[in-house]
Amino acid sequence: MTRRGKAIGWLMGAAAVSCIVWAGGLAWTMTDYFGDSPAVVAEKPPAEEEQPAAPIVADDGRLRIAALGDSLTRGAGDPEGKGYVGYMTDLLQDKLDDEIELTNMAVNGQISSELLTLLDQDSNAASQVKAADIIVLSIGGNDLFQGGQTLKRLDEANIETIELAYEQDLTTILTKLRSLNTTARIFLIGLYNPFMELEDHERTSEIVREWNFNAAEIAAAYPDTVMVPTYDLFQLQVLDYLARDLFHPNAEGYKLIGERVAALITE
Amino acid sequence: MINLVYNEMVKLTGKRRLVVVTVIIAILISLFTYAQYQQAIENRERYGDVDWRTALEQRIQMWESRLERNRTAEETQELEIRIAQQRYYLEHDINPSEPGAPTFVRGFVENGINLLLPLMVMVVAADIVSSEHSGGTMKVLLTKPIRRSRILLSKYVALTLSVSAIITIFGLLSAVISGLVFGFQGWNAPVLTGFAVSGGELDATSVRTLPQWEYILMELGLAWYVSLIIATITFMLSVLVRSTAAVMGIMLACLIAGTILSSMVASWETAKYLFMVNLELIDYLEDAAPPIEGMSLGFSFIVLLVWGISALAVAFVSFTRRDVY
Structure with a gap:
């Protein structure tokens, strides 16, 4: 017991x-x-430190495409959401034997200075750029049109300030891209004039043409860098190719741009 | 008071309930260990020629290529953590498909929390008061110069101790038995946790890894809580209903109804206030979606707490006020 x-x-x-x-x-x-949310935050950095370590593989028979820029690259206005990058990839898939790996890092509404910040601060974006064989880039549309605000102030001085700032940013962006990746082909998508049917179209077209000309001049200073014009594609029937917002291209418009870029990419 | 509790423990162990529970748990664990062992053998036969390290590396590569074409930051983060987890397996030479004892314990607690553990607890709790009626000892007990509430409290404390002991036995037995077969490695293996479900979508922004021993401790803590609440509710029934068989029947019906309900109540929203659909607390640590929208660990915790406190209150009020003849 x-x-x-x-x-x-x-x-x-x-x-x-x-x-x-x-x-x-x-x-x-x-x-x-x-x-304990601080603990969560505290544990995050190690995960991010892994990013640079994530191996970016060299040549393995894959075609890596890094897409950067604004809503045009994102595909805004396309009901299918593919954008010109999507159509371009489709075409390339048929055309080339390589397996295509696409990374679309575009952000709707992005302006050139924001793209610069992205490249400087996002280590993932930087490593994608490093790994890419092809870089497609659309930037400037939001700098210039500012969501339509610029249409109210089409005077010479205003446009010139915008344009000068943009040219500086574009130069820095291309230099940055080239320093990250010396071999990739870079395609800079030019601007079209979505306001072709509006009253000031002569003035806006002139601005866009000049804008594109300057961008092409800047691009020409870098090796393997191509400025792809889109102005002509939309010149005659702009309304057929614009989405309902009358700013972004619709699916047809994106297809035209996609075809054009795809035609420039060969093995 | 300690003497009262001691007295209760003497009665409780005299009924060999804890022994029965231990034996049942041991047999079940042996069965499941054997089943897992067979599974491991089959896996080895099926993938015998593929080294698991190669398979892991392939999986890591697949996830990495998915990382590259990923769009949302959350998904990226989740993938990164998963990759880090797989890397850990590689570096520490742990074959994830042939886990050690800790992984077994983790899985076993996870699966036992909503039915097996409550059942075991119920075996102890069901007759803790009602047997005094059926055995005719109630009157003897109540004629002692001790307040009724103290008698009941000592019974409840004894029950709490038994529940804790059962959880300990459960954890130890599953670790020892499975460890003998699978080995004891992997206490520090990383486990994913921190998923949250918001608006019907899995939110992986705060996903992170915990060492496995930490995770098991958390699981057992939750299992202990659930078992304690079930014990409390059974305790109340044991006070209210004089027949032990009836207590068992009611609790069994509730628990089984709970397992059925959890799988089909998604549209009946008020069912989330029933205690039996809130038992699977461990699921909240994992990436499982709750049975009903709007349930979370905090919610279930509080629902169970409210049930537990009300049950205890009902038990005490009823026990101290009722006429016994």
């Missing part, structure tokens, strides 16, 4: 200890699950 009594005493002690342990486990779970 005393032996049993002792055993029960031990059992009670052990049970009491485990009671405390499990209650502790429960408390830990709760604090871990609810509070």
Whole structure:
């Protein structure tokens, strides 16, 4: 009886200890699950440090395309959401034997300075650029049109300020891209004039033509860098190729741009 | 008070309930260990010629290429963590398809929390008060110069101790038995946690890894909580209903209804206030979606707490006020 009594005493002690342990486990779970957001943040950096380490493989028979820029590259206005990059990839898939790996890092509404920040600060974007065989880039449309705001101020001085800032940014972007990746072919998509049917179309067209001319001049200073014109594609029937917002291309418009870029990419 | 609790423990162990529970758990664990072992053999036969390291490397590569064409930041982060987890397996030479004891414990607690553990707890809790009626000892007990509430409290404390002991036995036995077969490696293997479900979509922004031992401790803490609440509800029934068989029947019906309900209540929203659909607390640590929209760990915790406290209150009020004849 005393032996049993002792055993029960031990059992009670052990049970009491485990009671405390499990209650502790429960408390830990709760604090871990609810509070503790600093701990979560604290654990994030190691995960990000992995990014540069993520190996970017060299030549393995794949065609890597990095797409950068604004809504045009993102595909805004295309009901299928493919954008010219999507149509271009489709065409290339038929044309080339290589497996195509596309990374689309475009952001709707992006302007040139934002793209610069992206390239400077996003290590993932930088490593994608490093790994790419082809870089397609559309930037400038939002700098110039500012969501339509520029249409109200078409005077020479205003346009010139915008354009000068853009040219500086574009130069920095291309230099940056070239320093990250010396071999990739870069395709800079030129601007079209979405306001071809509006009253000031002569003035806006002139601005866009000049804009494209300057961009082409800048691009020419870099090896393997091509400025792809789109102005002519939209020149005659702009309304047929624009989405409902009368700014972005529709699926047909994107197909035209995609075909044009795809035609420039050969093995 | 300690003497009262001690007295209760003497009665409880005298009924050999804890022994029965231990034996049942041991047999079940042996069965599952054997099943896992067979699975491991089959895996080895099927993938025998493929080294698991190669398979892991392939998986890592596949995820990495998916990373490259990824668009959302959340998905990217989740993939990165998963890749880091697989890398850990590679570096520490752990074959993820042939896990050690910790992985077994983790899986076993996860699966046991909503039915097996509550059942085991119920075996102890069901007759803790009602047997005094059926055995005719209730009157003897109540004629002692001790307040009724203290008697009931000592019973409840004894029950709490037993529940804790059962969880400990459960954890230890599953670790030891499976460890003998699979080995004891992998206590520090990373486990993914931190998923959240918002608006019907899995939100992986705060996903991170925990060492496995930490995760198991958390799981057992949750299992302990669930078992304690089930024990409390059973305790109340044991006070209210004099027949032990009826207590068992009611609890069994509730628990089984809970497992059925969890799989089909998605459209009946108020069902989330029932205790039996809130038992699978561990699922919240994983990436499983809750059975009903709007349920979370905090929600389930509080629902269970409310049930537990009300059950305890009902038990005490009923026990102290009722006429016994």
